[in-house]
Amino acid sequence: MSEDVIDAIGGLAPGGRLAALRRQRPDYVKYTQSSHDVLLSPDDPGGLSLVERAAAALRVAVVHDDAALAAHYRARLDAVGGAEVQPLIESLAEAVPASRLSAILHHADLAARAPGRARPTHLEALRAAGLTPRDVVALSQLIAFVSYQARVLAGLRLLHAEGA
C-alpha cells in the first residue's frame, strides 16, 4: 500500500491546497498511513486474519456513515478474499448464529458507536471466540484508528468545502 489513504479517500488533489496543507505536518501524514498499513496488512497478523481486520474496519466506517471510507474498506475486503462476508457486516442483525466473525463485528460496532458502554464481558466474548490478548488489542487499535480516520476525513472535507 503505497498511496496515501487519506488523500485517496478524501479526494485530495495531488499537489492541491489541502494536500499541501496536510504536508505541513509530515508526521501526521506519515504515521496515519503507517498505522493504517500495520493494522490492515501487518507482516505478521497473529490470530486476527486480514479478512477479519478488513471486516471490522468496514463496520466502523459504516457506523460512522462515511460512504467513501466504507468503499475503501469494502475494496480492501474484496482484495483479501472476504467479499462473501460483506452482507454480514452491513446488516449486523443477520449475524446469527454467533460466530467468531459476528463476535468481532459486534464488538467493533459497540466500540465505534458507544465506547462508554463497553464492559469486561465484551472482551470475555472475544476471548471466548478464540482471540488472544494480542488479537483483542489489535482489534481495539483498528477500531480506534478507523474512528480517528473518519474524523480526519470529516474535518478535511469541511476545509475543502470552504475552499471550493
Place this chain on the structure above:
Amino acid sequence: MKPAEKFTLDAVEWDPWLPVVDAASATPEQKAALEKSPSATSPYFLTLAHDVASLDQRSPLFHSVMYAPRGLKRAERELATVVASMVNGCVYCCSVHARRFAELTKQPEVIQRLYDEGLGTQLDARRRAIVDFSTRLSTVPPTATEADIAALRTAGLDDLEIVDLIHAVAMFANANRLMQTLGTPVLPDGIVPG
C-alpha cells in the same frame, strides 16, 4: 479500588481488563515499543504492548498531534481533547488532559465549568468555537458543519491551527475508545468517591 465515575481535575488511575504484558518477560520488540511510549510502566501501555506493531506507529502519531511545534496552542489542543473525552464519557482521559490544560493556562475553573455546566457553558469566542467544533466532530457520526469552520475562522484560527484541531479531536476518538474498551478508570487507593 473504587470506580471513577465523575469527570474530575484530580488524578485517576486505569485498571486493565486484559492481563498486561509482564515487563520482566517482554520481548525485545515490546521493550523497545514501551521505551518509546510516554510511560513504560503504565498498565495502559503494558496492555497496548500486546500488539507491538500498532503501538509502534501510534505512539509517534499521538506525540506529534499533541506536541508538534507552532500551529494550535498546546492548551487549545488539550481543551479539544477534554471536549472529545467528555462527549465519549472518558473519565480517565478527561482527568489527564484537564490537568494539562490547567497547568498550561492556570485556569482550572474553565474545565470545572465545562464539567459542572456542560459544553454549552459561557466561554470566550475563540474557546467557544473550538469547543463547538470539537463537540460536533466527536459525535457518531460526526456532525460538524461548514458553519463550525466559519466560526473558527471568525475566531481567528488559520489553516494550520484548524488542521491541528481536527487531528487533536480525531486522536481522542482513538484514545477514548482504547481507554474505554480495554479497561476502566479507578480512584487511587484511599480516595473515596465524592
